[in-house]
Amino acid sequence: MKKIKVLAVLTLALTTFGLIGCSSNEAEKQDKDTRVVETVKGEVKIPTKPKKIVDISGSSEELLLLGQTVVGTANVDSYDTENVPSYMKDLLGDAKVVGHSMMETADIEAILALEPDLIIMAPRQEEIYDQLKEIAPTVMLEDKSNNWEAKLTDVAKLFGQEDKAKAWLDAYYKKAEELGKEIKSAKGEDATYLTVLSSSGSFMVFSEGGIGTVLKEDMKLPQPTNMPKQDSITLPTVTMEGLSEIDADHIIVIATQSDKADLKASSVWSEIRAVKEGNVTILNASPYFSQAYNPIGRELILESIKDSVIK
Template identity: 60%
Template sequence: MRKLKVFVALSLTIATLGIVTGCSGTNNNEGSNKSETRIVETVKGEVEIPANPQRIVDISGNSEELVLLGYTPVGTSNVDSYKPDSVPAYMEDKLGNTKVVGHAMEDTADIEAILGLNPDLIIMAPRQEKIYDQLKEIAPVVMLDDEYNDWEGKLMDVADIFDKEDEAQKWLDTYYAKAKEVGKEIKAANGEDESYVAISTDLANGQFFVFTSGGMGTVLSEDMDLKQPEKIPAQDSIELPKVTLEGLDEIDADNIVLIGSESDKAELENNSVWNEIDAVKDGNVTFLNNSPYFSQPYNPVGRLLILDTIKNELVK
């Protein structure tokens, strides 16, 4: 959903009330902000929302995007995938007082908690369709397109709601400039032709998830312009491709960014097949804890912060 149609609608009666309130001592700007509304185009059609919402509940997974644009939600479903009761550690300074009301990748949320937050705007995704009617009884609801793998598209969709596309684009331009610079530094340190693959452990099932067209994988290949191995598996949906240890060996990457737990790391260090992989033998494995790094690159603030993490690990 790009370039949302936006109109400003002022109710004459409400505007008059705002003027009267202002005369009695209330800030005129606050009165005006409360009376102004916008019509935005959503997945569900046109919806009237406050022009300057003060109490946003976001269950779509776009809370970082809101923060970047100057809106701190009162309720969020942006949680650490491995600590679902908490916001990611790197967002605690911005979302530490925001109430967790669900998990953005689930199809529901805590409606009672949302109601208790008295929101004036709710942002949701199509995967939560079944609670749409309940939520719109609480406050105006904007349903955004589901673009989980398209982190840039997510940011621009949120920016469209508030007519802040230019602000979002400036942030993106700054991000990409830094990412390209970090990529150049990595290539200068390790060589232009070195290849990189990002994986996440699923050792309980004897396999790994490969970040091919999303998450950490695109930070390396698209943003930093680092080379991917020729035999990396294709990704054709939100689901990450899976490979076994033997399949990982066949990918034959010069460098591996491994996301997992400390116990996963210890298990692999004692695995003979793992220790025969070239990147492992050459000492070219970067280990990152799955909390918060598994989901961090899917979100803009996390994606920016991870550039320095990767640089510090790969530039020796």
């Protein structure tokens, strides 16, 4: 009788330890499959290796650089908001456009149909947060749309890929400086460069933003000394006469087809020194206007600038 009791106790103990072992293994597997990240909305548990990401925050380029899979995006062309920028079409492949990253809402039904396992959004889309988190784990990132490097770093942190982001940034800055040196070698160390957006006869000057920072900060190319001050996120605006007074050695203009026609017809434009000397680069508004605010687009601009300045 005692033997039977002992066997029963041993059997119960082994079963219990077996259950504990199974439970421990399951918890360990779950820990490997998920990670907790800090977001604007507090801590959120997300997949360690998501398979289908919907991004409406404007971070799709960052995700692709990190090797993540984007099935839904709101990274659209500023001048063609139904489509992704032309330089991103092949990279985004079949990813569906589900909104505009600078808008407050998105296509909830389209997002639901994509069956994502992770959604990334921005604070400006706060009103749809509760709907999105019912679809999949939802990360609300701080809005750093005007600080492209910080945005890449924040996205990398979600997946523990800070080293990968840093390696890409190091390579980017090295390339930017090398191409800047090529331009200086061809055009002179002291030649100045001005980047503007043509808009109905006026010009928005990229003093401290967008493509202007690609030339000034990344490629180390000098700006004219009498640049208009930029006191906020808004680009300063000058007239055609004001543009002439800045007197840059080389002008890079971002323009629509309509604005290109206006420039061609303007007698004032034709008398600006850089124009008379043939030192003008004109880039299409689509996709160049917003390209510099995103990493893949920013890198592509380097070659475009070099090729157009060194003719």
